[in-house]
Amino acid sequence: MALVKIDCPHCGIAHVAANIAWQEGNPSGKLFLARCGACHLPISGRAVNTAGYDTDFVKSVGDITHDYWQIRQTWPEIVSLSAPEHTPASVAKRFIEGEEAYQRGNWNAAVAMYRSALDIATKGMDGVPPRLTFYQRLQWLHEEHRITPEMRAWADHVRIDGNEALHEPDEFTEADAKPLRLFTETFLKYAFELPGEVSRYREQTEPPPPE
CATH class of the missing domain: 2.40.50 (OB fold (Dihydrolipoamide Acetyltransferase, E2P))
Known part of the structure; x- marks a missing residue:
């Protein structure tokens, strides 16, 4: 054939x-x-x-x-995978790798890459104290009004933290990867895309400083 x-x-x-x-x-x-x-x-x-x-x-x-x-x-035409605009390159790389794994149905790899994207993203945000766990970083961001209360609560219902691997199943499913994917994309949009677009708009509309 x-x-x-x-x-x-x-x-x-x-x-x-x-x-x-x-x-x-x-x-x-x-x-x-x-x-x-x-x-x-x-x-x-x-x-x-x-x-x-x-x-x-x-x-x-x-x-x-x-x-x-x-x-x-x-x-059908191949759709190029991308991260939300203004996402730092190191975070975007992990997110796109997660998208590639998700598209193939490789749920273990997808979960790992989405978790990695969130971990690197929260560690690199301005002012976040070092040596905090992921959930401690989320709590700090919430207290500093950097994320909404809804996003903080949402994280509690999504299997994000990989530190308790001994208590997790050996294999993840689409039911594990899908909500994590949605949370990760939403977080990156809120943390990077929205502020980046606001900054771009200000640069385009604000008058230049007087000479």
Whole structure:
């Protein structure tokens, strides 16, 4: 069976082997339908031929791109993952790694990366005392009116702190990762994106200081 190596828009795995099940077109270009070898969800695409001869994708064996076919477009399109704007680079890196793991359904890795993003974010915020646990940092931020009471209370209902690993299951599920993902994204928006946008607005609207 013919296959194509593409980046799966569903599970996020790069260069995954997808089996081609359907084709339509001519020797110069074809539409095709394939199934991801990892998550088994369908991917459609458009391929062009630079060699000038036809190939029956369905009856071929191996990677069709080795026969001078080039994949020019796939559907659904891959959505670029990003962290909320103005998030520090070290925090954004962990959050995006969590998003990649979440997209693949790797819940253990997703939980670990979201926790790491929150840990680094709260440690790096101005004025936060050193050597505090994550929850102590949250309490300090709440007392200093840096986060809302709702966010402080929300944290108590989300499995954030990884210090008590002995009391946790070996495997996390989507039910663990989903609320943590939402809390992490909301926290980063409130802590970094909102202040950054306010600062940007002020820079654009306030008159320059007198010379």
